[in-house]
Amino acid sequence: MITVSYSPGNLEWKWYAKWLENDLFRRKISPDKTAYTILIPPPNVTGILHMGHILNNTIQDVLIRRARQKNRSVFWIPGTDHAGISLQIKVEKELAKENKTRHDVGREAFLDLARKWREKHGNIILDQLKKLGVSCDWSALKYTFDPDYYRVVLATFVEWYRRGYIYRGSRLINWCPVSMTALSDEEVIMREQNSILYYVKYEIVEKPGTFITVATTRPETIMGDVAVAVYPADERYQDFIGLHCWRPILRESIPIIADEAVLKDFGTGALKITPAHDEVDFEIGQRHGLAAIGVIDKNGKLNHLAGPEFAGMDRFEARKRVGEYLKENGLLVKEENYVNNVGFSERANVPVEPMLSEQWFLKYPCVEEAKWAVQRGFICFRPERWEKTYTHWLDNIKDWCISRQLWWGHRIPVWYRKGTDRNEPQNWHVSVDGPEDPENWEQDEDVLDTWFSSAIWPLATLGWPDGGAMEEMGFDYFYPTADLVTGPDIIFFWVARMIMSGLSLLGDGEKALSDDEIRRRIPFRNVYFTGIIRDSIGRKMSKSLGNSPDPLDLIEQYGADGVRIGLLSMAPNGQDILFSEDRVAQGRKLCTKLWNSFRFRQQGGMEGDRSSLAAIVRRIDSSTLEVDDGAILGKLLGTMNEFERMMADYEFSRALQILHTFFWSDYCDWYIEISKMRTNETVWAVHDLILRQLLLLFHPFIPFVTEELWQGHGYGEKFLGEELLESGDELRCDLSRIDFGKMAEWIEEVERVRELVVAVRALRAQFGLASRRDVRFYFKADPLAKEIIDRHRRDIKYLLLTQFFDETAEALQLPTTVVALGSIYMDTGSLDMVEEKGRLGRELEQLDRLIEMNQKKLQDKDFLARAPQEIIGGARDLLAENIAKRKELEAVFSKLSSVS
């Protein structure tokens, strides 16, 4: 038996603990079953649970629980990410409270602090996820900084280095002057800025008194200029190409060159070349063999190469001062306001500085195969459109700067022989364990980009590359994984890189891969991209706006079940989601309603075997089975089939809506109500059957309350989570004693009766008589319809709150409503004739419009000639129905007319 009222707080933790106790989530390798694996997108150890996690993990849990219901061998691998730069910042902030920097405590002590921080806070988010009910196999928990994971990361580096994909080089990279590290292109976000475009005069060396003017937004880099470039065919500057000009600050002769990369229509068409601080300039410099002079330091301040006047000055201060200097010296032609795009560091939120720097790079492996895998559908993106984004990125891919000047991260496994030139590869040692004579070497100080370790998440979590570990984890059985659920914002950061990693690392050769080989190596078969959760007016949720609800508060208030189903119901397929707490409240209401429907059932007595589907079916006695019972069972089967179709397409919110409508409208509002009139064993068995199927269908979405009801209602020994789900067709076989040939007919019949009841309710509501019990009704129907009405007369009387529902032979002079089954007249005892005439008149008018429309269509020769038969037939039926209806109304109407 279940308790009177539903309170999620009490029961949720109870069941989660029991599930864990009974090891329900642990993977099992069963050769006779198909494997189904999901990798959790590892949340950052620094993260706290937000709505995005809730959505993400709810979807994963739904998929996982459904896979269990379908007898798959399920493995959901949980884990966390060490969150490189993010955790480093947290620890540095704590140090800052004591007025210390990481350099004060030193590398080892700093790493200890970071580890301690993670031990203390790192698993909070996992505990929060448990509150949500996620059914991960916790015995497989991974952390990207686990010692074994750490080794895999290094092994990957070594392997790719060995294959020539990783190299060290001096390139122009994105430098963050606040975090003091290099960043990848993906970590730079472009922002519109109000800038000033300075037009600066450079005097021609060979022609004193003649100038070439360049336009720049970055005058503070003039000291690093090594040339001025123009478009080769630019007629304005033909005479200047090959000459020289004087750099206006730190006066020096620099060449005037021609390069196709210059846009002649921008500014003056002349471009100052500063290879150390601009990407285009760098490339031009390379083409022309120019040196690069870096005038900005890693902390964002100008260095000694900028000259004594500006050295030590912040780059933005220097910009202003250089501007003033140029003006004072008559070198500034003009300045104008200008809006341009500037790259910002994602984390520190300051403009990045393009800087020439020695870093480690990865030339991505298997780029073409990665494209192919998705194009050929070996990996299926949902929604499909993300394929384009993915392909476009791969088409324009550039080498990945993987080294970070941080301490918290996987340290690059490269050692340099002490006292030798680091630029010479023969002085390098690259291995996981380091050189055997460490005293003669010093290790590279840098660590790897966090995303480097994330890229091998599907491999490392399953034990790769260690044979023993792979066997223990069941690599061959569980890889490739089935579904990846993530946000489209990390399609480059993570998804694409995982695909390339899998393709590359699961083989050793670099030869072209066959389709079969690709299928074997891909890390997952489906990628489901969720929408991004926004607030109710479409803004991104953020801490600073304070528009993000605390998921734990929501769970507290509405229960994890309510939050889960509420969120899913508002999540259209792959579209952004406008969060509304209202929906979450509705989620809880659904749980409550489910609960209460069981309370209704239990008031009917708990006799009857419910321990299995077969047992319930046995209790159904065909001789007492009525049309209503058959109809609701038929609807259940239809609902199950449609639900399955939607779920197969990952259309969660639509699937839920179908289920919701069946449960609430068909089962509760109709079937429960009419079954109150007859309480025999067959009816209770039908209830047990429907409730049982509802629990199974709802369970992946609302696991806690369904488990409570399952156990409380005595549905079996096993946990609901262990029970298999029949398909609609399978259930149909189990119900083979029912005459399914008539099912469609039954459903149709019940629909007609419902139509009648609804129409009459509306009629009486219009007369303000909704709750009066003394209203009499009369009906006029043809023999076939009368048979139906007779069959349901008891239900109709009950639902219409009336004692009188009698047959009549003629149109009565009473308020009336006409439905497919016939005409219903309402005897109110007294009646405002004028009011009723007006009402009927309006209804007639509307019918006339419909009839006219229909007739027109059916008289259209083209329509008759070209439209398919069933459409024409449908139109004919509709017309006939409306004409009949009109005739009935007309009869009453004319009677009223004759009276007044």
Added chain:
RNA sequence: GGGCGGGUAGCUCAGUUGGUUAGAGCAACUGGUUUACACCCAGUAGGUCGCAGGUUCGAGUCCUGUCCCGCCCACCA
């Protein structure tokens, strides 16, 4: 500059190869303690489907153009 997504009831969204009178939930309004549930029940109202053309017997759905909103990518300094 290129690409993607969206514009349907006051709000959030469905609408599946074009086909009967465009749907749901919420909000609004009216009425209701009928032996599961007021976290409920019953009912009412509300839409020229962004705009303009076109294809078609028939367009919310297909095509073209156009206007808004959002996102992603891009080396105009």
